[in-house]
Amino acid sequence: MSSTPNAPSGDNRVRIVVATSVMLTFISYWRAAAVILNDLGSSAFYAGGIAEQAIGKSAPWFVLGVMLFAFAVRAVYVESCSMFVRGGVYRVVKEALGGTLAKLSVSALMFDYILTGPVSGVSAGQYIAGLINDTIAMADTHGWVPSAVHRMFHGTPQVGVNGTAVVFAIAVTLYFWWENIKGIEESSEKALWVMQITTVMVVMLLGWSGFTLLKVGFHLPPFPTLANIHYSDESLGFWKHSSLPHRFGVLGLIIGFGHSVLAMSGEESLAQVYRELAHPKLKNLKRTAIVIGVYSFVFTGLVSLLAVMLIPDGVRMKVYSDNLIAGLAMNMVGPPVLRLAFRAFVVVVGFLILSGAVNTAIVGSNGVLNRVSEDGVLADWFRRPHKKYGTTYRVINLIVGLQLFTIIVSWGNIYTLGEAYAFGVVWSFVFKTISMLVLRYRYKGERNWKVPPNLHIFGVEIPIGLASVGMVLLSTAIVNLFTKSVATVSGIIFSVVFFAIFTFSERVNRRKHAHTLSQMKEQFQLQQAESVQRETVGIRPGNVLVPVRDYNTLNHLKWVLERTDTREQDVVVMTARISQFGTAAYGLSTDQIFSDYEQTLFTRAVSVAESFGKKISLLLVPARDPWSAVAQTAHNLESSAVVAGLSSKMTTAEQAFVLGSAWEAIPEPKQQFILQIVQPGGVVDTFRIGPHTPTMKNEDVVLLHRLWLNVTQEPGLEKVHHHDILTQALTRFARDFGAHDHEDIVKELRRQSAQAEPFPVRRIADQIHTVQPGPPRPDPDHDSTNDTSK
């Protein structure tokens, strides 16, 4: 059996170094805020409308109250992230209250995440349908709708708002289902771009609204007193026939607050992005919290307030209850065409941010379920990777199936969806805050930050701030149980079903994992390491790194072993355990990272190595992005080459480009390496990663030589070399590029690039040559019949 060079003597097991820290690409707090606001900000499109439907015209004060209170909830998240036990609801609740309540809390969180998709998709559909109808209506007033069409529809043609919203929501959900099956990468770049466009809309909206208010005058919405709260039939739920809500003023406030609480959905994402935040982490987390707090207060809070102040009572709930921002756009001062154009812009922004939230819902749910699956409370069956794309397609199918079911059952009723959504939101906050309270007494380790104020009486800490936030959340959640009958019934059924699945899976897994673990321990020796270092893996510099993912495609490992003398050069087989969105928020234990899939993968890799009689080192790293993991590992191990198989989704040039981009993100100093991609037919493409001498075209070499001939004829320049000409040319280019000729140079390069090869890899990973595999090194010990990886 093969083993690593420094495996303990007398132990035949293969050592696997398991890195326990997730390899992350760190992001600035602006990007982190953009990621969170893509979820949190999307609620501005529907929260105000839902709240007003429930409690009447004073709803904006409640939404503003929720947004203000959200600052305090954020403080709870900052404390939880600053503790040793980092992370989201599941990990924190498990640590504080145990596995049963953790499963319950994660069920509530799943309810929240799963409903984010339908509520966002349906809301986007409502905005689109509303725009279509108003555009047709406006065209009709100008006589642009033919009379035949008019007759056919018995009036102005209109699309069914709810039906259209359902069709749209299903289409968007299916689109993102397929994207997630294929395994799209979460991009903070895209989130930042969406938030930039949203900010343009928000600034225009606030500016134009302010101007309108100055022009036409305004009245503030009625203040939230018992007399001003007008409950709808649905807003009292089980208390519909009770006198309690009409007798107690503060109870009325709690009911109103409970109907507005969904405005702060998306806070959980703060915990998810924490591990990805750049240094200094805590300060950047606080900055992120401030940015999202101020932004959502201005966007969600003020938009709800302005809607009541600007949209006439007669049409606000009747026409615009489900697309309040569109109603706001249509009730500004200015020409109707301009207002309609702005409304179209609102719809485009709504489409972008709400569709993004649909994706976030799938990615987030997938992350949470993967996370609990790693903890053994969801059967491994769910985690089996897709044959082609390697994604956890069964989990994705389950999530999307539930979302489609919800969309169809609700039939575009955004009010019902929103009310149910609030159930998950508020209960996951409650579990989180209570757990944080418990941890104040159970967890004695250092915290970098605590929610203030904290009193100390006789040496006992009284967490006033944390308890206060908990009391508001718990009282709201309890009242919601009575006032939101549909949400309570559906939320409880959902949570109980998920809880049952988790509990059953845990029991099955416990038996199965015990068996797997004993098998694994017989074959492998797991060595845990905080990070990947060459010394930890026990290898020499200049080694070959071989990333593997699918145990059916290990041809590139065979290719390497055929050509490498492992006595002279070490071969490291690594696999990146992809931690999806949400998973990165937690520190992982070895058992969580090393599942039976990794065991099978490494068993196959060892079999291949054994068939060549050669040694390999095994390495497992958790990562958010496989390419970053490969680049960082190659950097840390001082590898001279990375040999990969062909991706199912990318060409070799594209693979080189993304790896090159990941390499660029590594801080200096860093060393270059060679990337070789072995294609199934045996063709190998070789790339250099990092700055290197570019491949020069023959005509460029001729031109350089001719210039050199001319220059050396000048008196005093006889000793000039070719490289001096290049230095001078590049210096001039750099100067011109940074100054007045920038545009011309860019234009010229674009023209050249359009005529050149289609892929943009030359900048980072220039393809130097394509080689056919040469004859393998003679290896008398190798018997191909031993190769079990086929």
Next chain:
Amino acid sequence: MSLSILFVKVLEFMFVAGWIGSVIVLLLTGAEDVETLLDTKDETTH
């Protein structure tokens, strides 16, 4: 006082007391937030 009224009173107390405490949290963290925003010693804002 019936049980349901007692229940409502407890909820109301929790909500009001919680809000008073939360406002203190907001004031204290708000002051800290301003400090955090003004402190630009590190260069991670890109």
